[in-house]
Amino acid sequence: MKLRCPICGRTYDEPAQRCSCGEPVEFDLFKGEPYLGKTVWERFWDFWPVEPLLELSLGEGDTPLIKSKIGRELGIRLYLKNETVNPTWSFKDRGTFLAMSYALKAGYKTVGTVSTGNMAASVSAYASRFGLNAKILVSESASEEKLKAISAYGADVIRVLGDYGRLYFESLRLGEKLGIYFINSDNPFRIEGYKGIAFEMAEELSPDYVLIPSSSGGLFRGIAKGFIELRESRLIEELPTLVTVQAEGCSPICKAFEEGKPRIERFEKPDTIAKAITNPYPPSGNAVLKLLRDFNWLCVTVSDGEIVEAQRKLAEDGLFVQPASATGIAALGKLNLPESSKVVSILTGSGLKTLRNSQSGSAAECPLEKLENCVRGQN
Amino acid sequence: MKLRCPICGRTYDEPAQRCSCGEPVEFDLFKGEPYLGKTVWERFWDFWPVEPLLELSLGEGDTPLIKSKIGRELGIRLYLKNETVNPTWSFKDRGTFLAMSYALKAGYKTVGTVSTGNMAASVSAYASRFGLNAKILVSESASEEKLKAISAYGADVIRVLGDYGRLYFESLRLGEKLGIYFINSDNPFRIEGYKGIAFEMAEELSPDYVLIPSSSGGLFRGIAKGFIELRESRLIEELPTLVTVQAEGCSPICKAFEEGKPRIERFEKPDTIAKAITNPYPPSGNAVLKLLRDFNWLCVTVSDGEIVEAQRKLAEDGLFVQPASATGIAALGKLNLPESSKVVSILTGSGLKTLRNSQSGSAAECPLEKLENCVRGQN
Numbered sequence: 001m002k003l004r005c006p007i008c009g010r011t012y013d014e015p016a017q018r019c020s021c022g023e024p025v026e027f028d029l030f031k032g033e034p035y036l037g038k039t040v041w042e043r044f045w046d047f048w049p050v051e052p053l054l055e056l057s058l059g060e061g062d063t064p065l066i067k068s069k070i071g072r073e074l075g076i077r078l079y080l081k082n083e084t085v086n087p088t089w090s091f092k093d094r095g096t097f098l099a100m101s102y103a104l105k106a107g108y109k110t111v112g113t114v115s116t117g118n119m120a121a122s123v124s125a126y127a128s129r130f131g132l133n134a135k136i137l138v139s140e141s142a143s144e145e146k147l148k149a150i151s152a153y154g155a156d157v158i159r160v161l162g163d164y165g166r167l168y169f170e171s172l173r174l175g176e177k178l179g180i181y182f183i184n185s186d187n188p189f190r191i192e193g194y195k196g197i198a199f200e201m202a203e204e205l206s207p208d209y210v211l212i213p214s215s216s217g218g219l220f221r222g223i224a225k226g227f228i229e230l231r232e233s234r235l236i237e238e239l240p241t242l243v244t245v246q247a248e249g250c251s252p253i254c255k256a257f258e259e260g261k262p263r264i265e266r267f268e269k270p271d272t273i274a275k276a277i278t279n280p281y282p283p284s285g286n287a288v289l290k291l292l293r294d295f296n297w298l299c300v301t302v303s304d305g306e307i308v309e310a311q312r313k314l315a316e317d318g319l320f321v322q323p324a325s326a327t328g329i330a331a332l333g334k335l336n337l338p339e340s341s342k343v344v345s346i347l348t349g350s351g352l353k354t355l356r357n358s359q360s361g362s363a364a365e366c367p368l369e370k371l372e373n374c375v376r377g378q379n
Numbered sequence: 380m381k382l383r384c385p386i387c388g389r390t391y392d393e394p395a396q397r398c399s400c401g402e403p404v405e406f407d408l409f410k411g412e413p414y415l416g417k418t419v420w421e422r423f424w425d426f427w428p429v430e431p432l433l434e435l436s437l438g439e440g441d442t443p444l445i446k447s448k449i450g451r452e453l454g455i456r457l458y459l460k461n462e463t464v465n466p467t468w469s470f471k472d473r474g475t476f477l478a479m480s481y482a483l484k485a486g487y488k489t490v491g492t493v494s495t496g497n498m499a500a501s502v503s504a505y506a507s508r509f510g511l512n513a514k515i516l517v518s519e520s521a522s523e524e525k526l527k528a529i530s531a532y533g534a535d536v537i538r539v540l541g542d543y544g545r546l547y548f549e550s551l552r553l554g555e556k557l558g559i560y561f562i563n564s565d566n567p568f569r570i571e572g573y574k575g576i577a578f579e580m581a582e583e584l585s586p587d588y589v590l591i592p593s594s595s596g597g598l599f600r601g602i603a604k605g606f607i608e609l610r611e612s613r614l615i616e617e618l619p620t621l622v623t624v625q626a627e628g629c630s631p632i633c634k635a636f637e638e639g640k641p642r643i644e645r646f647e648k649p650d651t652i653a654k655a656i657t658n659p660y661p662p663s664g665n666a667v668l669k670l671l672r673d674f675n676w677l678c679v680t681v682s683d684g685e686i687v688e689a690q691r692k693l694a695e696d697g698l699f700v701q702p703a704s705a706t707g708i709a710a711l712g713k714l715n716l717p718e719s720s721k722v723v724s725i726l727t728g729s730g731l732k733t734l735r736n737s738q739s740g741s742a743a744e745c746p747l748e749k750l751e752n753c754v755r756g757q758n
Contacts, residue, residue: 058445058697059461064438069508082438085464087697089731112754121699129448129697135754138742147740152699152730154691157740158754162747174751312533318437318466318508320500320531351531352468352731361526361536363517368541372553375491375514375537 001049002028003188006287015102017172017187024186024284026225031233034203038062040196047199047229049192050102056130058087060097061196065204065344070313074332075339079205080314081197081346084321088125090118090349091197091219095190099183100126108181109133114164114171115185116142117276118349123183124155135180137171139164145356165266165281185216186284194222195229201344202230207240209337211328211345214244214253215277217284219348224291240344243335244288244299245327247272247307253285254299257292264289273304273357276324276349302330311351320351380428381407382567385666394481396551396566403565403663405604410612413582417441419575426578426608428571429481435509437466439476440575444583444723449692453711454718458584459693460576460725463700467504469497469728470576470598474569478562479505487560488512493543493550494564495521496655497728502562503534514559516550518543524735544645544660564595565663573601574608580723581609586619588716590707590724593623593632594656596663598727603670619723622714623667623678624706626651626686632664633678636671643668652683652736655703655728681709690730699730 003012003026005019012025019025032046040061041052064082071078083091096119103111112135113123120136127134134155138147142159151157160167168184175182183190197219201207210227214220223242230236246254249272256264264285270278282288292299302310310329314321328345337343351358366374382391382405384398391404398404411425419440420431443461450457462470475498482490491514492502499515506513513534517526521538530536539546547563554561562569576598580586589606593599602621609615625633628651635643643664649657661667671678681689686702689709693700707724716722730737745753 055446057443059443059464064436064466066437067434082466085438085466085468087443087461087464088699089464089468089729125694125697125699128695131448137750142742144740145734147742148734148737149699149731149740151740151742152737153694153697157742158750159742159744160747160750160753161744167747167750170747170750174754178751178754180754315504315532316507318504318532320467320504320528350468350729350731352528352729352734355524355527355731355734358527358531361523361528361530363521363526363530363536363538365538365540368539368546368549371516371537371539371546371549372557374539375553375557375559 004028006290015188024287026188026191026221029229029232031229033233034235040200044196044199047195048098049189050098050105052098053101053104057097058093058125058129060086060093062200065201068317070317070329071343074337076337076341076343079344080317080319081201081344082319083346083348084325084350088122089353090122091194091346092119092122094196095187095193095218095222096122096126096183098193099187099189100130102189103132103181103183104130106181108179110135110180112137112171112175112180112182113184114167114182117146117353119185120150124150124153127155128153137167143356149353168283186218186221191218191222191225194219195226197346198223198226198230202236205342206236207344208341209241209243209335209343211243211245211331211343213277213324213327213346213348214246214288215279216282217253217288220244220288221284221291239295242297243331244292245331246299246301247274247277247327248301248303250278250280251301252280252282253288254301256289257299274307274324274327275354276322277327298335300331300334302327302334306330319347321347322349322351322354325349383407385669394567403666405567405570405600408608408611410608412612413614419579423575423578426574427477428568429477429484431477432480432483436476437472437505437508439465439472441579444580447696449696449708450722453716455716455720455722458723459696459698460580460723461698462725462727463704463729467501468732469501470573470725471498471501473575474566474572474597474601475501475505475562477572478566478568479509481568482511482560482562483509485560487558489514489559491516491550491554491559491561492563493547493561496525496732498564499529503529503532506534507532516546522735528732547662565597565600570597570601570604573598574605576725577602577605577609581615584721585615586723587720588620588622588722590622590624590710590722592656592703592706592725592727593625593667594658595661596632596667599623599667600663600670618674621676622710623671624710625678625680626653626656626706627680627682629657629659630680631659631661632667633680635668636678653686653703653706654733655701656706677714679710679713681706681713685709698726700726701728701730701733704728
């Protein structure tokens with residue numbers, strides 16, 4: 001096991017979570033070849049840092065890649081990678097499963113995470129599945145709706161009063177002290193799990209652009225590493241252009257990128273409807289910034305209005321997503337994409353997760369006796 | 380195209396929905412062989428009554444079959460067929476996709492359904508995807524939560540005041556008159572779509588028992604027809620024992636079965652937390668009753684308390700389902716299953732769909748400064 005800090009280059013021979021310089025560490029590149037197999041874990045067996053415990057899998061990954069109607073008007077070939085059909089209905093399950101496989105093998109009895117939404121539900125679910133205790137640390141503002149979805153799996157949920165950014169680092173410190181394995185947003189095993197999204201895309205097409213809603217930066221780093229490993233393994237020829245998409249109301253990575261800053265800075269007063277991507281000081285922000293610059297990739301911000309419109313367009317394709325998941329589609333109009341480009345947008349989580357904030361369902365009332373008129377009238 | 384009434388035997392050469400005797404019609408048995416393919420639609424290409432329009436698929440079907448921990452204490456080999464990871468997070472999508480493929484080819488401009496939950500969302504989503512208008516007829520009691528999930532896709536939602544049972548038949552009559560194709564719970568194409576659940580199971584194992592939450596009876600009939608066609612095609616040797624599972628508070632099929640009645644009767648005052656399976660006068664009830672008797676299959680009822688306990692057990696396996704989806708597991712204790720039996724329970728829909736009725740999420744509060752104590756205290 002060899003981990004490396006992508007910023008300062010220091011290496012670690014044991015499963016560290018972060019470098020002494022403060023940045024996240026990551027596994028050295030894996031190389032290999034694909035195999036026949038039903039699951040992405042089996043087909044890309046050479047590429048995981050720990051043996052995926054398939055008998056405990058919940059069927060995460062191997063999600064559909066759907067041809068979208070939205071691309072037509074823009075003259076591009078647009079595909080949607082639907083991560084909302086994972087076992088807890090977000091992409092987080094891929095990373096959680098792999099990190100949990102490590103935690104169990106390493107002998108941990110308790111795992112944890114810091115999250116208010118998708119990741120909290122995912123870690124709770126897999127902890128139950130793996131027979132581990134779970135400490136789920138959520139922020140003060142976590143809604144009752146989210147707490148219900150998280151606590152369904154029986155985890156200990158702790159609402160922490162105080163700075164949410166500090167909580168990330170405090171949880172890692174505490175985890176080391178108490179022997180609890182915290183699987184936070186950019187845990188090194190979690191990042192490796194997200195590579196599967198790149199692998200599955202590459203099995204079906206060679207995308208020119210991949211649009212990735214980004215908050216902590218973990219998902220972006222995972223997909224990037226996946227494509228880089230495929231190229232190093234000579235399984236693909238060229239890397240796609242990866243696009244970090246952030247909400248205007250919380251865009252610390254794009255801000256630093258555009259302003260040519262060496263490091264990200266805390267984004268003051270984050271405010272967007274895309275709650276799942278509102279980390280004001282993303283723990284993998286600098287690592288993403290480096291990737292964007294090294295590979296000449298892109299960072300785009302979108303407004304809440306554009307997000308709502310993108311959600312509506314996705315619903316016309318039959319896909320109901322949470323606001324954060326619509327940001328990739330919202331970004332389409334801001335990118336000057338060459339005609340016929342092959343573009344994939346990642347749909348990160350289900351719209352059912354943010355139903356409370358959805359617009360009211362409008363329904364016309366109609367007595368059964370007048371049904372024909374009611375149906376005709378709206379026809 | 381040949382359809383037949385399973386009760387009176389009358390045949391139809393055009394796509395009828397119900398027999399003149401009042402019972403549902405169904406397609407004659409298909410026979411064929413399996414092919415290589417990524418999707419269940421392709422692998423079982425010989426078995427569909429209409430060409431599945433794959434370019435409009437949302438990736439429905441091909442759901443995971445998960446080994447459950449719950450079987451251990453009962454000494455059986457228990458598997459969970461997780462239909463909650465379909466595109467609108469319930470099994471309905473399989474049937475909707477196939478019926479929608481027919482509707483589009485037949486030239487319909489508008490489709491409809493009668494439902495308050497999973498099917499309404501599914502038909503709304505696929506209507507948008509297929510570029511068709513949708514008339515979604517819901518009952519008076521449909522909750523705001525459900526309306527939000529349904530209306531997200533842009534369908535016309537009509538809340539009909541009056542007898543919900545009558546609405547099923549009235550919608551079919553009106554559909555014929557107005558040229559609207561109603562894809563209700565036991566539409567013949569919908570039933571065919573559900574066969575995929577049986578096909579996928581048979582690809583992985585030979586179940587001895589399959590537990591099927593049943594309301595209208597459409598899902599049960601589809602899975603039964605799938606296994607029967609596999610046996611007629613000599614792809615499996617023996618049929619599994621299928622088990623109709625109903626809530627005690629609404630069990631018209633089990634009641635008629637146990638009492639030896641020739642036909643089902645309306646179940647008065649249905650009352651159960653399993654809202655998704657509370658049809659008091661199931662339109663496929665008599666057809667299911669005939670299958671149960673012809674094949675010596677089983678019907679089991681479960682109480683609300685048993686359902687809640689089964690939900691909790693499933694959560695320990697990492698699966699959060701709606702109450703109706705837990706009925707199969709609730710039924711386990713009531714069946715005297717031989718040791719080492721291979722049993723599959725169908726998880727029909729996501730727990731996120733009924734979050735409003737879930738127990739409150741409990742969370743301990745903790746100031747960041749005292750985090751160590753809080754985490755230790757609950758350890």
